[in-house]
Amino acid sequence: MQEIAYVNGVFCPMEQATVSINDRGFQYGDSVYEVIAAYGGRPFRMADHLHRLGTSLSALRIELDLTTLKIESLVREGLTRCGFDEAMAYIQITRGVAPRTHIAPPGIKPTVVMTFRPLPQVSAPAKEHGVALMTAAEIRWAMCYVKATTLLPNVLTRMDARAGGFHDAIFVAPDGDVREGTSSNVVMVRGGRLVFPCRDASILHGVTLLTVTQCAEHLGIACEERPVHIDELRAADEMFLTSTTEEVLPVTSLDGRPIADGQVGAITRRMMATYHDLARGLGVFQDRRRNSA
Ligand code: PDD
Numbered sequence: 001m002q003e004i005a006y007v008n009g010v011f012c013p014m015e016q017a018t019v020s021i022n023d024r025g026f027q028y029g030d031s032v033y034e035v036i037a038a039y040g041g042r043p044f045r046m047a048d049h050l051h052r053l054g055t056s057l058s059a060l061r062i063e064l065d066l067t068t069l070k071i072e073s074l075v076r077e078g079l080t081r082c083g084f085d086e087a088m089a090y091i092q093i094t095r096g097v098a099p100r101t102h103i104a105p106p107g108i109k110p111t112v113v114m115t116f117r118p119l120p121q122v123s124a125p126a127k128e129h130g131v132a133l134m135t136a137a138e139i140r141w142a143m144c145y146v147k148a149t150t151l152l153p154n155v156l157t158r159m160d161a162r163a164g165g166f167h168d169a170i171f172v173a174p175d176g177d178v179r180e181g182t183s184s185n186v187v188m189v190r191g192g193r194l195v196f197p198c199r200d201a202s203i204l205h206g207v208t209l210l211t212v213t214q215c216a217e218h219l220g221i222a223c224e225e226r227p228v229h230i231d232e233l234r235a236a237d238e239m240f241l242t243s244t245t246e247e248v249l250p251v252t253s254l255d256g257r258p259i260a261d262g263q264v265g266a267i268t269r270r271m272m273a274t275y276h277d278l279a280r281g282l283g284v285f286q287d288r289r290r291n292s293a
Contacts, residue, residue, distance in 0.1 A: 001083040006074060006114040011081055014115060023111050024104060025094030029150035031111075032056035037119050037244045038079050038087040039280045046072060048207045049244075052147060053091065059146045062095050064110045074114065082116035088245065090115045092149060120245050127272065130252030130264045131167035131241075135230060136160065138171040138179055138202075145201045154182040168241070170233075170254075173202075178228040181241050184249070185209040186228075189238035189267045193222040208242040208275075215274040221267065238265030240272075247279070248272040 005017030025031035034049045034056075043049075050066055057064055075089050096108035139153045161169040161182070170186055171179040178197055180186055185206040187196045194216050199205045213223050233239065239251040239259045248271045250264040277283040 003118075004078055004082040004116040006078055006112070006116075008112055011078065014117075017113070017115075019094075019111055019113060020097045022097045022099060023094050024096060024098065025092065025111060025149060027100050028102075029148065029152075030060070030104075031092055031094035031149045032060060032062070032147055033090065033092045033149050034147060035244045036075065036089040036091070037279065038084075038089060039119075040085060041079055041083075041087070043075055043079060043089065044244075044279050045207050045211060046075060048210060052205065052207065053093070055145070056147045057093060059143060060095070060148070062093065062110055064093060064112075069112065078114055078116040084116070084118045086119040086121075088117050088119045090117070122246055122249060126167070126249065128264070130250035130259075130268075132165070132253040132256075133181070133241075133251050134161050134164060134166040134169045134255050135172045136169035138173045140171065143201055144179070144203050145199075145205055147204060158182040172230050176230045177202075178230055178233050179203050180206075181243070184241040184243035184246055186233075186251075187212065187240050187242060188228065188233055188236035189240075189265055190232070190236055192267070193224050194267075194271075195224045195226065195228060195236075197228050198225055206242055208244055208247065211278065212242050212248060212271060212275060215271060215278060219270060219274060221270075234259075236260070238268045240268045248275045 003014040005012055005014045007017050007019060034053045036046055036049045037044050050071060054066055078089060079087055092113045094111040095104050096110050098104050098108050136157045157169045168181050170181055173179060178186060180203040185196065187194050197203055216223050234254055237260050241249045241251060250268045252259055252262050252264060278285045
């Protein structure tokens with residue numbers, strides 16, 4: 001097993017992978033990305049991730065046909081080559097290489113980079129007791145549905161959170177509108193239902209969130225997608241984050257105050273267990289694994 005990279009058609013060991021300093025991804029953050037988890041060597045919800053990658057590319061007007069690139073089989077090949085049972089495939093596509101000037105010359109070829117590494121594991125105490133979050137001012141741009149690599153506001157906000165002893169932060173707009181975590185979506189439980197902010201341009205449309213809504217349907221739990229005010233979030237019965245790398249992560253305090261009784265809630269536990277089993281093809285989802293193998 002080893003960490004593998006892919007750069008413009010060539011697989012290589014991670015430490016040998018390089019891109020040009022004139023790449024617009026490096027110069028301008030002119031690029032988009034995806035993170036796909038693989039369980040038992042199989043990519044999870046790859047079609048949804050690649051669909052979103054296509055949306056991000058179109059939003060940046062980067063012309064690249066993912067089907068012609070055979071991206072699906074490249075991801076599968078990378079996963080096979082790296083050999084990790086639970087792996088994380090990272091895909092980054094930049095506008096390409098050109099001497100630095102704001103407007104790219106026509107016809108430059110997008111740079112395609114991928115890495116294949118072990119899937120980070122959430123710590124057992126975080127899963128058992130939940131994590132502490134803080135709120136932070138929304139300082140990002142107006143196109144957060146694009147999975148762009150320009151993540152400086154997310155990085156700085158996460159650094160502030162960690163420096164303050166929090167696991168992460170949730171972006172909140174000046175009018176109190178709840179957005180999302182620095183690399184996750186946020187869901188609250190209220191009156192037995194899952195409630196989460198509208199998937200409009202102000203947040204990333206998480207593949208994990210989509211999967212969670214399907215898990216909820218499977219469990220007979222209703223979902224409500226609507227604006228969420230920060231006061232409502234503070235008064236939630238339960239709260240959790242969703243992301244490809246953190247799956248369903250319970251949140252038990254916000255800005256130093258407990259969510260409800262400060263314990264991981266019953267519905268959150270069911271969502272965690274159901275997502276865990278669905279992603280890995282365990283329990284009642286065993287047949288799905290056999291069917292998709
Ligand atoms: N981040 N919101 C933001 C801002 C994110 O960066 C992410 C994922 C999500 C959740 O999306 P999904 O469920 O499709 O992973 C929401 C990835 C994991 C990252 O940047 O590493």
